[in-house]
């Protein structure tokens with residue numbers, strides 16, 4: 082054979098092998114892709130058949146995630162009720178056509194939905210794939226047997242039925258509101274949620290990491306494979322295992338197990354949440370045919386009967402907040418930047434814990450909690466067998482609870498941020514034998530899949546009402562087996578409210594540690610204040626009585642002075658948690674306001690008053706009380722604003738830290754120095770109002786720590802815009818949250834301005850949400866105009882896939898307009 086011929090053959094075979102390798106590698110790297118673009122949507126509540134929907138003309142082009150309810154008008158008579166946010170549900174259809182290349186015809190194709198609200202049904206090319214009632218859980222279908230490969234298109238159709246209302250006590254949103262993924266897999270692969278990584282033995286010097294993976298063989302033949310595990314820390318390879326040879330019989334699955342040791346591990350801490358990645362490669366005939374990556378953390382924790390929550394050997398209070406899943410003006414449709422912004426605002430306040438009230442969260446929330454350092458209480462259910470609203474999950478309980486709970490645990494058990502599982506919130510059966518029985522069943526399901534985390538439940542105590550008094554008796558069923566609390570199902574006794582009983586916990590439950598799963602339920606409208614500020618209002622007066630009080634405009638004072646009868650003022654609950662080591666922490670109801678449940682009011686209110694931060698993401702004043710207690714940053718926050726009637730008696734509060742006194746000056750004249758005494762968390766002055774400048778100076782040992790000023794504003798004159806990010810990624814998903822401040826001519830915030838703000842946008846961006854934090858506003862969150870609340874308003878801008886400059890302008894009759902430029906790259 083001639084030499085040059087041999088040379089050419091060698092080069093060609095080299096290229097061929099290189100190409101094959103590349104192809105294999107790309108096959109593995111496109112294993113899971115977002116499948117959210119170019120869908121079509123059609124809403125119709127009355128048609129009877131799928132065909133009728135498919136033949137309709139009114140299909141609208143959309144991208145997912147998508148929540149159709151947030152586009153509806155607020156309606157007092159909405160079937161979801163005011164509790165559900167006065168936004169209706171109905172029936173929606175989604176479809177998408179897509180093409181699969183012939184070269185992928187040997188691969189398996191699966192579709193994964195992270196959550197569809199609710200009662201989803203899915204068809205591929207006319208074949209029915211299944212139904213999933215639960216609106217919060219992720220699920221997957223195998224498309225492979227029904228697909229066309231090559232030039233012929235495939236069509237996937239999804240029906241979401243949220244028409245039976247009410248089915249939720251809060252705003253649920255409707256439709257495919259979470260991400261969808263297309264997966265292309267080798268017939269031998271690790272299935273969805275198929276790994277479990279634990280760290281059973283941790284010291285400063287080394288950590289033992291236990292990795293379990295299910296490996297499936299969907300070939301009709303037995304197969305020989307090799308498996309290799311590589312561990313990464315910050316994208317740097319730190320451990321590579323020898324390959325392990327395995328055989329898998331046809332159409333079966335095996336459990337692969339490997340222990341690896343990581344030297345000098347970087348522990349996952351709330352302040353420095355170090356993450357590792359385990360990469361599992363499946364190799365067949367020297368080709369890599371599957372790669373599955375699992376992010377994990379190394380941390381050690383316990384809930385101690387005396388010392389409370391201990392993370393990596395150090396006691397730490399859980400300073401948590403409860404969060405519903407909606408993203409305010411964006412509705413329920415998930416967006417990573419929107420979740421990240423919420424978490425940034427909470428982190429800045431000193432929050433270190435999130436409770437996913439009262440359902441499985443978006444997977445992206447947990448990824449962010451892993452990366453940003455939050456202690457998550459991951460909750461499964463708000464209802465078991467007994468309904469709280471007419472059409473809720475209780476009707477699906479018998480058939481679905483086991484699968485829904487198991488899927489939640491399998492999905493979330495590798496997240497280092499998840500520290501406890503909640504099997505339910507204020508379950509109606511909780512104080513009965515039935516509750517004990519179901520609790521034990523659920524706890525066993527959890528333990529069968531993950532025994533590394535405690536099981537808890539948010540339990541509200543039995544309440545006794547007599548003519549004279551209302552008493553709360555959390556203890557009465559303690560340690561008795563005829564209740565969830567006494568059944569042994571719970572590793573942590575979870576208190577919803579009942580702060581009066583927390584200090585008796587060790588007497589009532591001597592063997593089970595404490596967590597306050599839900600507390601406070603204080604009520605506030607951002608920027609609205611009432612005097613005197615030191616009287617407490619209980620709104621409603623009793624939970625079982627219709628509320629007839631309150632203010633005609635449905636405002637609530639933002640001094641920490643209004644609470645629900647079952648809850649407490651913010652300061653009250655925190656003081657108890659703070660001074661008792663054995664109280665491991667709490668989750669305040671709520672971090673952010675949410676759509677729905679506008680306690681204590683009914684219509685025209687349509688969203689909550691509980692948030693420490695309002696629906697637009699603007700902190701209410703009590704945010705700074707927590708910040709002064711929970712962070713080391715110097716805080717000196719004054720409230721209220723400084724626009725009152727001449728001579729009116731006003732109260733001034735200061736939240737402060739890192740100082741031993743605060744002196745207040747009005748127009749240069751001292752109003753005296755004050756210091757927090759004993760357990761106090763704020764100081765207060767009372768005197769007649771005069772316009773001008775109110776200045777506070779905090780001092781430690783005579784040295785100035787911080788100064789804060791607020792000034793009387795004259796009439797509203799200008800708009801100021803500030804974007805939380807000026808630079809966006811041109812990926813069609815990124816967001817900039819632009820705050821509108823209405824100020825007087827000198828730039829002082831006009832604290833009572835409620836001007837109508839009209840927005841315009843130019844360039845490669847879209848307005849995707851507007852809000853002000855006013856629970857009574859009925860303008861659409863999806864409009865381009867919104868009335869400000871107490872000087873503030875928000876517009877949310879989303880990038881497109883085009884780069885360029887985005888100009889966002891805000892105009893209002895009688896005010897100087899303003900625009901700001903964002904850059905999308």
Ligand code: GAL
Pocket residue numbers: 250439506507541577599602645670678680
């Ligand atoms: C709790 C309940 C929450 C919310 C809250 C309002 O009892 O668990 O979902 O309704 O009350 O205060």
